Amino acid sequence: MSELIRLNIRNSLRLVAYQLVQQPVEFWFEFYSVHANNPAFPDFRGFAGWLSSMPLPFQVVESSGDDTVVLVRRLVVATLREKYQANERETCLHASDSDAAAAREIPLVFPSLRV
Numbered sequence: 001m002s003e004l005i006r007l008n009i010r011n012s013l014r015l016v017a018y019q020l021v022q023q024p025v026e027f028w029f030e031f032y033s034v035h036a037n038n039p040a041f042p043d044f045r046g047f048a049g050w051l052s053s054m055p056l057p058f059q060v061v062e063s064s065g066d067d068t069v070v071l072v073r074r075l076v077v078a079t080l081r082e083k084y085q086a087n088e089r090e091t092c093l094h095a096s097d098s099d100a101a102a103a104r105e106i107p108l109v110f111p112s113l114r115v
Contacts, residue, residue, distance in 0.1 A: 007075050013061040017110045022055040058109045069096055
């Protein structure tokens, strides 16, 4: 958790919203619905069950530039996933892959936040 905060500060990302919460499996079905039939997720139900088994941190950040999604994705994939994910399927680190994905995902976690 503290490493995530340090990454935010080091990269001039402003924390807009944060919460630590355990989501039910139905939440994960909706959150990852675009990947439900993706062959890269052969055990989608198991993955959703694993994610629902623990509280996870959710955050929304912004940067002064227009490429916040690209920056955050690069940081998460290059820095944190490599260090912390259990294996390729079991990762509690997610970064939206596009502005459209962020616009869909953020309200699922932070319904009152305007995107």
